[in-house]
Structures are given as structure tokens and as C-alpha cells.
Amino acid sequence: MRGFRWETDGAGLVQPIEANTSGQPHIDLAVLRLNRETWTVSFRIVRSVAAATPIAPAATQKYGATDVWEWPVATIRVTSSTASGLPSIGAADVTTLDYHLAQPPMTGNSGRRSPAAWGAVWTDYDTTKTFVGHGGMWHLGGENGARTRIARPPDGQHPEGSSGSAVTGTSSSTARCSPPPERTGLPEPTSRFAPFPPRFGRPVT
Structure with a gap:
């Protein structure tokens, strides 16, 4: 994580969950935490606030010399148990956050x-x-090739009107913009289209 390796053996690890006697559930966040002061990585549980509709806390990601950087691993829903205070957590209460690094382009x-x-x-x-x-x-x-690139029209030649413009393909590497068909019985438009930046896409037929 951020240049530091962390792993567990085949048996995994056990992390205790605090008792919840609030009467409402909360959703905790499991993270890998990089301590930037000691340069160590550890697995931690970040406690959230109990509520009728709980949300998981955000991971802390800071760059200071004594700060921590956390990588979200999973969320854990912890129900309230007023009798013993010990939470009952099932498989459905744990949601894995699958973040994977893809290979370079x-x-x-x-x-x-x-x-x-x-x-x-x-x-x-x-x-x-x-x-x-x-x-x-x-x-x-x-x-990016013939009949796929939509080019910006020259200044002063962009279409007017508020109903949009038609884009037609050509045999060249650009496409042309034509003004919308003439409208009758409608008020004159009061807006003007600004020039648009180049975009890429499939040809319009």
C-alpha cells in the first residue's frame, strides 16, 4: 500500500469489534492503515456513529509526516445487542470493497x-x-480515424438556435455541423450555441 507491502498467512487474522448497546446499528469501516510516522501497515476497524440509517465513515488519507493513510477493505454492519453488548455479525453484514489495480495501458x-x-x-x-x-x-x-472525429466549426460559423444541430459524416476525417431545419410558428430563439470542443465517437448515419 503506497509502496509498502502487507499480507496475512492462510489463517488470516481476527479483529475484535466493539460492543454496541446504543439501540441502533452502526456500520464500521475495515481499513489497512499506513502510519506515516512509524512506516508500518496494520489492519484496523474504524468505528462509526450508530443511527437508524447508519453510514460508514470515510477513510483518512493524509500526507503529513505523522498522519495516516487508510485503504478501505470492507464495511461491517454491527447490530445493537442491549442484553450482552456483544454484536452478532453474519456473512451478510460484511461487504467487501474490491479495489484492484489494473495493469498499465x-x-x-x-x-x-x-x-x-x-x-x-x-x-x-x-x-x-x-x-x-x-x-x-x-x-x-x-x-480516432476517418468518419469518427467531430471537429469544432470555424469561428462565426457555428449553428444558431436552441433546438440543437445535426451532425453528418463525411468521407474526410472531420464531420460537419448543419443548422436545424427551419421552424415555423415558433418564437425566434434567444440563445446562441457556443463553439464546442473536439469529441470522438462513432459516425452518425
Whole structure:
């Protein structure tokens, strides 16, 4: 975590949960905590406030020399037990927060793509298409080529009106914006479209 390794053995670990005799449930946050003063990582439970509709506390993430940085691991719903004060926690009360690091973005030839790892990003340098890995397959996420780029119209030539503008594809690398069809029986528009930045997408047919 932030350059420091933390692990458990096959048996895992046991962390005590404080008694809850408030009469209302609370949702605690399990975290990995990096102590920036001692440079050690430990597993901790951050207690929340009991309420009729409880929410988990936010993780502390500070950079000071004596601060701590916490990485959320799970939330734990702790019901109230006024008799013994000991909480009864079942599997349904624990929600794992699955945060995973994906591999760095990759670039290569379209005919020699690497296996599609979950969350990986691949860009073809020959087709300029970008893919995202999901379910063991590459899925198109974007492309930059003929009939796909929408360019900003020259200053003073953007369409007017409040009903929008039509975008039509061309055989060149840009698309043209045409004003909306003439309207009859409606008041004159009072707004003007501002020039829009370039965007990428599929051609409009």
C-alpha cells in the first residue's frame, strides 16, 4: 500500500469489534492503515456513529509526516445487542470493497494484441483504436480515424438556435455541423450555441 507491502498467512487474522448497546446499528469501516510516522501497515476497524440509517465513515488519507493513510477493505454492519453488548455479525453484514489495480495501458499492433486482462487498456498504433479488457475479450472503447472525429466549426460559423444541430459524416476525417431545419410558428430563439470542443465517437448515419 503506497509502496509498502502487507499480507496475512492462510489463517488470516481476527479483529475484535466493539460492543454496541446504543439501540441502533452502526456500520464500521475495515481499513489497512499506513502510519506515516512509524512506516508500518496494520489492519484496523474504524468505528462509526450508530443511527437508524447508519453510514460508514470515510477513510483518512493524509500526507503529513505523522498522519495516516487508510485503504478501505470492507464495511461491517454491527447490530445493537442491549442484553450482552456483544454484536452478532453474519456473512451478510460484511461487504467487501474490491479495489484492484489494473495493469498499465499498452500499445501494439492490431494483429498481435495481448490477452485481454480485466480492466486493461490496449491501443492499436496501426488502427488508432482503443480497447478495454472485460470478460476475457477486448471491447472497443474509442477510435480516432476517418468518419469518427467531430471537429469544432470555424469561428462565426457555428449553428444558431436552441433546438440543437445535426451532425453528418463525411468521407474526410472531420464531420460537419448543419443548422436545424427551419421552424415555423415558433418564437425566434434567444440563445446562441457556443463553439464546442473536439469529441470522438462513432459516425452518425
